[in-house]
Amino acid sequence: xKQKSGFIDTAMFYLLIPMVFAALYxxxxxxxxxxxxxxxxxxxxxxxxxxxxxxxxxxxxxxxSVRTLIKPNIKFHIHAGISAEIGVLFTTITLLTGMIxxxxxxxxxxxxxxxxxxxxxxxxxxxxxxxxxxxEGSWEKIAKLSAVFGIIxxxxxxxxxxxxxxxxxxxxxxxxxxxxNQDGGGIEPPMLFTLLFCIFTITLLYAYLMRKGIxxxxxxxxxxxxxxxxxxxxxx
Amino acid sequence: xxxxxxxxxxxxxxxxxNEWKNKQTIGMMVIFSSLVILxxxxxxxxxxxxxxxxxxxxxxxxxxxSGLLGLNRSFLSEQENDSITGLRSAPIDPSSIYLGKVMANxxxxxxxxxxxxxxxxxxxxxxxxxxxxxxxxxxxAGTLGFIIVGTFLAALAVNxxxxxxxxxxxxxxxxxxxxxxxxxxxxxxxxxxxIQDAMSWIQLMxxxxxxxxxxxxxxxxxIMEGS
Amino acid sequence: xKELVHMLELKNLTKILxxxxxxxxxxxxxxxxxxxxxxxxNGAGKSTFFKCTVGLLRPTSGEVYxxxxxxxxxxxxxxxxxxxxxxxxxLYSTLTPLENLKFYGKLYKIKExxxxxxxxxxxxxxxxxxxxxxxxxxxxxxxxxSIARVLLAEPEILMLDExxxxxxxxxxxxxxxxxxxxxxxxTAILMISHDFEQVQELADRVAVLSKGKIADTMxxxxxxxxxxxxEWYEKAVKGA
Amino acid sequence: xxxxxxAYSIIWTLIAGYIVILGKRQKALxxxxxxxxxxxxEQ
Numbered sequence: 001x002k003q004k005s006g007f008i009d010t011a012m013f014y015l016l017i018p019m020v021f022a023a024l025y026x027x028x029x030x031x032x033x034x035x036x037x038x039x040x041x042x043x044x045x046x047x048x049x050x051x052x053x054x055x056x057x058x059x060x061x062x063x064x065s066v067r068t069l070i071k072p073n074i075k076f077h078i079h080a081g082i083s084a085e086i087g088v089l090f091t092t093i094t095l096l097t098g099m100i101x102x103x104x105x106x107x108x109x110x111x112x113x114x115x116x117x118x119x120x121x122x123x124x125x126x127x128x129x130x131x132x133x134x135x136e137g138s139w140e141k142i143a144k145l146s147a148v149f150g151i152i153x154x155x156x157x158x159x160x161x162x163x164x165x166x167x168x169x170x171x172x173x174x175x176x177x178x179x180x181n182q183d184g185g186g187i188e189p190p191m192l193f194t195l196l197f198c199i200f201t202i203t204l205l206y207a208y209l210m211r212k213g214i215x216x217x218x219x220x221x222x223x224x225x226x227x228x229x230x231x232x233x234x235x236x
Numbered sequence: 237x238x239x240x241x242x243x244x245x246x247x248x249x250x251x252x253x254n255e256w257k258n259k260q261t262i263g264m265m266v267i268f269s270s271l272v273i274l275x276x277x278x279x280x281x282x283x284x285x286x287x288x289x290x291x292x293x294x295x296x297x298x299x300x301x302s303g304l305l306g307l308n309r310s311f312l313s314e315q316e317n318d319s320i321t322g323l324r325s326a327p328i329d330p331s332s333i334y335l336g337k338v339m340a341n342x343x344x345x346x347x348x349x350x351x352x353x354x355x356x357x358x359x360x361x362x363x364x365x366x367x368x369x370x371x372x373x374x375x376x377a378g379t380l381g382f383i384i385v386g387t388f389l390a391a392l393a394v395n396x397x398x399x400x401x402x403x404x405x406x407x408x409x410x411x412x413x414x415x416x417x418x419x420x421x422x423x424x425x426x427x428x429x430x431i432q433d434a435m436s437w438i439q440l441m442x443x444x445x446x447x448x449x450x451x452x453x454x455x456x457x458x459i460m461e462g463s
Numbered sequence: 464x465k466e467l468v469h470m471l472e473l474k475n476l477t478k479i480l481x482x483x484x485x486x487x488x489x490x491x492x493x494x495x496x497x498x499x500x501x502x503x504x505n506g507a508g509k510s511t512f513f514k515c516t517v518g519l520l521r522p523t524s525g526e527v528y529x530x531x532x533x534x535x536x537x538x539x540x541x542x543x544x545x546x547x548x549x550x551x552x553x554l555y556s557t558l559t560p561l562e563n564l565k566f567y568g569k570l571y572k573i574k575e576x577x578x579x580x581x582x583x584x585x586x587x588x589x590x591x592x593x594x595x596x597x598x599x600x601x602x603x604x605x606x607x608x609s610i611a612r613v614l615l616a617e618p619e620i621l622m623l624d625e626x627x628x629x630x631x632x633x634x635x636x637x638x639x640x641x642x643x644x645x646x647x648x649x650t651a652i653l654m655i656s657h658d659f660e661q662v663q664e665l666a667d668r669v670a671v672l673s674k675g676k677i678a679d680t681m682x683x684x685x686x687x688x689x690x691x692x693x694e695w696y697e698k699a700v701k702g703a
Numbered sequence: 704x705x706x707x708x709x710a711y712s713i714i715w716t717l718i719a720g721y722i723v724i725l726g727k728r729q730k731a732l733x734x735x736x737x738x739x740x741x742x743x744x745e746q
Contacts, residue, residue, distance in 0.1 A: 152410065
């Protein structure tokens with residue numbers, strides 16, 4: 001069992017390396033340069049992929065939170081925590097690349113565009129979630145409290161998006177389908193392929209990091225157990 | 237359901253009666269909100285006409301800042317003598333504790349608003365010209381949503397050592413959609429614009445209130461279940 | 464008359480908190496009108512044991528039956544029957560004794576709570592202080608008041624976590640008198656204690672809880688030897 | 704073009720940084736676990 005999971009990890013790792021390079025190749029060399037936005041448009045591929053993974057990670061947190069509440073299990077608790085941590089990483093990347101993109105195409109570092117602003121609030125919720133997990137107490141208690149917060153946070157995300165969308169819907173270029181008359185809004189097949197490939201790669205990266213993180217967290221628990229054992233031995 | 241509400245009312249009555257006797261928390265909240273107004277009038281020159289634009293935001297800012305003080309207290313006060321365990325071992329539904337605290341906090345924040353919002357208008361020399369009833373409705377919807385989520389998170393945060401610091405960190409991101417809606421709706425009403433424009437915001441607030449009331453009501457049990 | 468259903472019955476109660484096993488396979492039963500004392504060294508899991516029995520904590524495995532009814536999370540009828548005197552007083556220090564009792568009386572849906580509260584205050588000797596906030600009370604007075612709080616709902620089973628701490632001789636005597644009276648009327652009493660003298664005075668049976676297990680139980684006859692009880696306890700703890 | 708470069712360098716430094724942090728955590732834990740295991744089996 002242990003060997004098998006180790007094998008999957010190794011396989012994933014060696015699959016990831018060529019995929020990342022392939023993704024970079026598709027992004028920089030293979031896919032055409034967008035005519036309106038120019039080279040900076042290439043940020044878009046990884047920006048979107050990271051945003052997708054950020055939201056995916058958040059809903060994973062929500063999923064495991066619900067499962068924790070239904071039946072407390074340290075496995076679900078760990079999964080939710082690692083997912084939140086990776087979520088923070090990808091949300092940070094999404095925010096930074098979004099800002100850079102904004103600077104290059106609208107010449108401003110920050111706009112209150114719904115998707116970007118939602119991502120910012122998502123980031124704050126993630127961080128708050130991690131703070132809840134840092135509380136003192138037995139893991140059961142923290143699992144329960146953080147799961148409750150995770151669920152409330154997930155419920156909140158669509159509402160945030162809607163509110164900000166109503167508040168301000170001005171600046172985002174609509175790349176897919178529903179752009180006006182499809183001009184400047186369409187996406188060429190190579191671009192679409194590159195985008196999908198990037199999304200797939202980053203999702204795989206997320207899965208790999210999840211596995212790695214869970215493994216480490218399990219080790220941490222093993223250490224804790226061994227420590228308790230040592231203390232008991234000392235106490236006699 | 238009837239039992240839950242009557243138990244909630246008992247708990248709210250206890251908190252409010254206590255507050256009525258020593259008036260500490262409400263006093264602090266009023267003073268604090270006045271101080272926020274004072275600081276803001278230094279920060280933005282009140283004689284400047286531009287300042288009128290920040291009034292809707294200020295109303296909500298003082299509500300949230302002073303409300304946070306009360307929310308912090310509401311479950312911390314139950315920790316003394318561990319009376320929360322006394323409530324938990326009483327034959328009542330845990331949700332009625334939540335509901336009772338929501339009632340008490342709502343009353344307290346409303347009391348603070350009754351004082352601090354007129355003070356705000358006074359100090360900024362603002363002439364109220366909008367529709368008063370709509371203004372009250374927006375105020376009630378926003379405050380209710382704030383208290384619903386705030387009370388729930390206060391109960392959650394009280395388990396941490398640094399609960400006073402944790403609560404705002406947890407609460408403010410979750411409040412963002414409500415606050416956007418509340419500020420926009422207040423602005424539309426204060427500018428005496430078409431009420432129809434504020435309608436969608438009011439609907440958003442109502443939906444937020446109901447959704448989170450249901451979610452918190454259901455999830456509160458899990459917070460109370462200690463381990 | 465022999466009761467078919469025990470007032471309280473624990474079946475293979477196990478509680479794991481974090482990685483620690485606090486209670487392992489604890490089984491006990493208690494009948495109406497019986498009093499059982501649980502003694503044990505610090506950290507033996509006495510408080511956890513209590514919280515599981517009251518229903519404040521959910522046991523990892525095993526069941527607790529109260530009057531034949533399984534204790535689950537929110538069974539109000541079960542909570543109504545339990546009088547739980549915890550380690551803390553659960554009182555509001557800004558309220559007066561009378562207000563405290565009235566508040567809990569309302570939660571426990573007691574009829575004529577005002578009259579009954581006043582009577583109870585007289586019984587525990589706090590009648591004169593009924594309009595003073597609890598904040599100014601001494602430990603013993605607080606303990607008296609929390610006893611009154613527990614008795615207010617007329618529980619069918621009393622669960623007392625070290626009821627004698629902080630009480631002076633007179634108050635301890637008063638408490639014992641009240642408890643014995645209650646017991647005579649058919650109330651079951653489960654108590655945790657350190658105080659062997661009081662245990663011997665009050666309990667019909669003693670159980671030693673050590674390292675999360677029931678190490679031994681013994682019946683106490685009237686007029687038995689305090690020294691013998693202590694000796695037996697030491698032996699049971701060592702044997703666990 | 705500089706923006707593009709900036710964006711991608713940020714992406715990869717952050718991801719690489721996270722992986723390095725994970726590796727460090729794992730290493731520290733491994734060490735501790737080994738130490739404790741030795742200690743536990745010693746006596």
